[in-house]
Amino acid sequence: xxxxxxxxxxxxxxxxxxxxxxxxxxxxxxxxxxxxxxxxxxxxxxxxxxxxxxxxxxxxxxxxxxxxxxxxxxxxxxxxxxxxxxxxxxxxxxxxxxxxxxxxxxxxxxxxxxxxxxxxxxxxxxxxxxxxxxxxxxxxxxxxxxxxxxxxxxxxxxxxxxxxxxxxxxxxxxxxxxxxxxxxxxxxxxxxxxxxxxxxxxxxxxxxxxxxxxxxxxxxxxxxxxxxxxxxxxxxxxxx
Amino acid sequence: xxxxxxxxxxxxxxxxxxxxxxxxxxxxxxxxxxxxxxxxxxxxxxxxxxxxxxxxxxxxxxxxxxxxxxxxxxxxxxxxxxxxxxxxxxxxxxxxxxxxxxxxxxxxxxxxxxxxxxxxxxxxxxxxxxxxx
Numbered sequence: 001x002x003x004x005x006x007x008x009x010x011x012x013x014x015x016x017x018x019x020x021x022x023x024x025x026x027x028x029x030x031x032x033x034x035x036x037x038x039x040x041x042x043x044x045x046x047x048x049x050x051x052x053x054x055x056x057x058x059x060x061x062x063x064x065x066x067x068x069x070x071x072x073x074x075x076x077x078x079x080x081x082x083x084x085x086x087x088x089x090x091x092x093x094x095x096x097x098x099x100x101x102x103x104x105x106x107x108x109x110x111x112x113x114x115x116x117x118x119x120x121x122x123x124x125x126x127x128x129x130x131x132x133x134x135x136x137x138x139x140x141x142x143x144x145x146x147x148x149x150x151x152x153x154x155x156x157x158x159x160x161x162x163x164x165x166x167x168x169x170x171x172x173x174x175x176x177x178x179x180x181x182x183x184x185x186x187x188x189x190x191x192x193x194x195x196x197x198x199x200x201x202x203x204x205x206x207x208x209x210x211x212x213x214x215x216x217x218x219x220x221x222x223x224x225x226x227x228x229x230x231x232x233x234x235x236x237x238x239x240x
Numbered sequence: 241x242x243x244x245x246x247x248x249x250x251x252x253x254x255x256x257x258x259x260x261x262x263x264x265x266x267x268x269x270x271x272x273x274x275x276x277x278x279x280x281x282x283x284x285x286x287x288x289x290x291x292x293x294x295x296x297x298x299x300x301x302x303x304x305x306x307x308x309x310x311x312x313x314x315x316x317x318x319x320x321x322x323x324x325x326x327x328x329x330x331x332x333x334x335x336x337x338x339x340x341x342x343x344x345x346x347x348x349x350x351x352x353x354x355x356x357x358x359x360x361x362x363x364x365x366x367x368x369x370x371x372x373x
Contacts, residue, residue, distance in 0.1 A: 027310065046317060050317040079272075080245065080248035080269075082267075082270060083248045083269055083272040083276055086273045086277040088306070091294060106352035107349070109352045110348045111345070113349075122337040125336055127333030127337070139345055142313075143267035144267055157322055169338065169339060181351060184354075187353060188350045188353040188357070191349055191350070193346075199313065203306070206306045207307045
């Protein structure tokens, strides 16, 4: 049985199609698990899909580069999906305009807290400078995080992984924690998801409310601008 | 649907071109998002109400992409497998930094936004609300 599977897999494993299919199937599986868990945030479909694919890559000794050659077609859609966030933003522009002072203050406070506390905790627990600087830009959307990390001497691949892991954490704890803090406002939920968890956390709240999607889009965009200004400063103040 | 995709990919391309020619520190898709927002708002104020400023195919495509955005992060997320070395060496600072900064960032952003906009007296909405408008 194992030999037959291997004989079928080996030639196919070289082409992009199987890993494309595996990525989608793993995500569908993750969604099924979340439905079975009655929508429990801990059963996050992104987390489940990443774990399943990682196990399969290890089991088949497939290098990440070969996996990505197939999965890049999914990755490409992140671009149009980011542009598409303009739609909820435009539809809810009235709400956005009315809460601009709140957005500005919350963004400044949340963005600085997130970047500085990450660097401080890593340094305090004995992590290296490169790891700490990889942590600083992790709350912003993955492409900005990548280029910032490179610019300040972090590890770009680690930053990308941290950006997604942070997004998953924000998606898992976000709604429960904010409700516990008596924040019962979709604008605050959306903005917090966008600022602290970028696209991954936005993906969790956006389908629930158009208003949350609009503020998440706003949070992702503005946090990208602010973090792009703050992170190089942190690196300057901490000579390597 | 194809026309909507042409708009989304086209604006991403324009964003990419602007980023390179003007040396902007933002990724192309984010510039594309700003451009599309401006276009839709301009269309809205030119006559049609905000709801009608978004062409139905674009609304449909955008909703489909946003509803399934989680899937799009899977390929990049699997990249963690290439970083297992650093993770094994420094797992404690990495995990603690990740948890603390994400939870604090969420709480601070959410709380400030919630209380400032309540003080400002803007129309507050309770959580149970109809799905995407």
